[in-house]
Amino acid sequence: MKISDLYKTGKPVYSFEFFPPKTPQGAENLMRTVAELEGKLHPDFVSVTYGAGGSTRDRTLQVVSRIQNELEITAMAHLTCVASTRTELRENVAQLVSENVENILALRGDLPQDEEDYKTPPDGLDHATDLIEMLAGEFPVDIGAACYPENHLESASADEDLHYTKRKHELGAKFFVTQLFFDNAYYFDFVERARAAGIDAPIVPGIMPITNVAQIERFTKMCGASIPAELHARLTACADDPAQVMACGIEQAIDQCRGLLEGGAPGLHFYTLNKSAATRSVLSALA
DSSP: OOHHHHTTSSSOEEEEEEOOOSSHHHHHHHHHHHHHHHHHHOOSEEEEOOOGGGTTHHHHHHHHHHHHHTSOOOEEEEEEOTTOBHHHHHHHHHHHHHTTOOEEEEEOOOOOTTOTTOOOOTTBOOSHHHHHHHHHHHOOOEEEEEEOTTOOTTOSSHHHHHHHHHHHHHHTOOEEEEEEOSOHHHHHHHHHHHHHTTOOSOEEEEEOOOOOHHHHHHHHHHHTOOOOHHHHHHHHHTTTOHHHHHHHHHHHHHHHHHHHHHTTOSEEEEEOTTOOHHHHHHHHHHO
16 A cells, blocks of 8 residues: 555554664564564554665565565665665665565665765765655655654755755655654644645654663764753653663653644654564553
8 A cells, every 4th residue: 555545544644663684583573573563553554774875775675575465564665875876776666566565765865984985876866856756757656755853964954954855745755754853843843834835745753762861862963853851851860770761751752642643743653663662652552
């Protein structure tokens, strides 16, 4: 099923994001985790990320195909264009389409950290907008894209960031998934500005339940998101107690998700970090 159609039902759409395993055993563990979540929470779709620079490309393709065909859950493959040629990208998408995967989240991807003078390969693509344009013109897939309530780190201003979001929509993105955030005001302000700019596609909030203080501090620094001072103080106070951190993170995520749904968000996209407990607790509380 194409994901854009899910958002036309009028019901909140719940989705889970996983990262690809590093080993064959990891793949089996991930399949069990996805199956567990499907059995208890019935997600509307599941997505699987690429590693930095496409380093886990093959595992992403394999896992997405297995989720789609073995578990019969609507699956979305993340696809990054950094460090890839058009030929490689076309081959990957053709493989996905041949295996019944018809949803792709089109991304530029992180630039290789070990290449200070990285240059786009010959016949490569520079931006997510280029990838979206290629996909929309050549493949019968539903295209999702990323957006940033607190602005992309490389954007000079909120207006510039919104310009590129609108361009993604014009080129073929049917829905957007946001970067993680913890203050709903950022999300609702972004949606308001996007609508004023003519972007009428669903804008889905990305949710990451906090389970580890050092980890979330690292993630937010990498992506440019912020942690509200009051939340950060609560987390810092219990940082040495994993159970309390988990409880605090789940409580925060429940409150955040309730506020988003009450404010009209079309659904919730959970960054699971390949763990089911926190996501399961949050969604159970929302039921």
